[in-house]
Amino acid sequence: MMSFWKQWTAAVSAPFLTALLLGAAFMGFVAWDQSHWWSTKEDYGFGWLVPAFVGFVVYDRWPRILAALRTCAAPDSPRATGGARWTLGILAYAAMVGGALLFLIGALYRAGAGASYPGTLALSLGTGVLVLPLLFLNTPEPSMLDRTAAPGEVGLFEDARVRLVSLFLFPALVWLVSAPMVSVIENNLSLFMLNRVASVVFFVFDILGMQIEQRGNVLVLPTGEVGVAEACSGIRSFTACLFAGSFLAAVFLDKLWKKIGLVVSAIGFAFFTNLIRSLFLTAWAYNYGPEAIEGKVHDIAGYAVLGLTVIGLLCMLPLFNLTFVSGDNDGDDSESPADAPARGNAS
Secondary structure (H helix, E strand, O other): OHHHHHHHOOOOOHHHHHHHHHHHHHHHHHHHHHHHHHHHOHHHHHHHHHHHHHHHHHHHHHHHHHHHHHHHHOOOOOOOOOHHHHHHHHHHHHHHHHHHHHHHHHHHHHHHHOOOHHHHHHHHHHHHHHHHHHHHHOOOOOOOOOHHHOOOOOOHHHOHHHHHHHOOHHHHHOHHHHOOOOHHHHHHHHHHHHHHHHHHHHHHHHHOOOOOEEEOOEEEEOOEEEEHHHHOOOHHHHHHHHHHHHHHHHHHOOOHHHHHHHHHHHHHHHHHHHHHHHHHHHHHHHHHOHHHHOOHHHHHHHHHHHHHHHHHHHHHHHHHOOOOOOOOOOOOOOOOOOOHHHHHHHO
């Protein structure tokens, strides 16, 4: 056990390890607060997986974290110069103060009113904004920084400390996905999605020459009325698919634009599969009556939507991992040494 602990904490300075444990404590408090919503709101039931997935991502990235820590402590460690250096310092301290204030506001909400949408949102956002600069300000400093070993201007994103902290973006910010949105935003988003789905379902049935009438979010069929809200919750698929896309992007992709692309694809898949689900349930109600889509048929269709979305995202991963090398550009598209470990761990 002791050798395992020494292996995991090798090259980790005491200040950074303390910051890491403190960040884990903040996330533990956020998980306890959000567990209320995971238990009471079906749309956020996937939240029970978040702590386990966060732990897995940190475990999976630990060799890269150790390598980034050694880079920060090296004499030739890349450090931002000029205006970028001052910008980094100001942003770090401002974010830490702002995150602490948000967390304090959320904690006061939790203590005074119990679980609440504003309190949970403040705790989740405050934790993410606080943990990242906390880690940044406690990265190991090189004992003797050799500027001659790293000549020229070093930009903000080339700073070794920024690259280290970027490995913790998913663990720190994923709690915003598993936290319920402010009720006004959630209700408006749900209403918008339901309106779009109802309109598309009506258009498809109408163009096929089937008897149908739309009254807001209610579709009038020959066998009765079907509310689109009964056939498709919208928000549940949106939040769950957003979380699945974020996790897969964090584990299997190395470039920022690829991660963003997969998350956007997850949102698109969520809407598309939700639409398929609504078409199927409406067709089922068209043939067997509105009461036939309740119970098992409704639930099976919902789980099938999530399954199809995850399968679709997994099928897209090889496309995002393709590397294109032109014939007249030998080696220009190769990975930098900092990116090389990412691909090794992701495969």
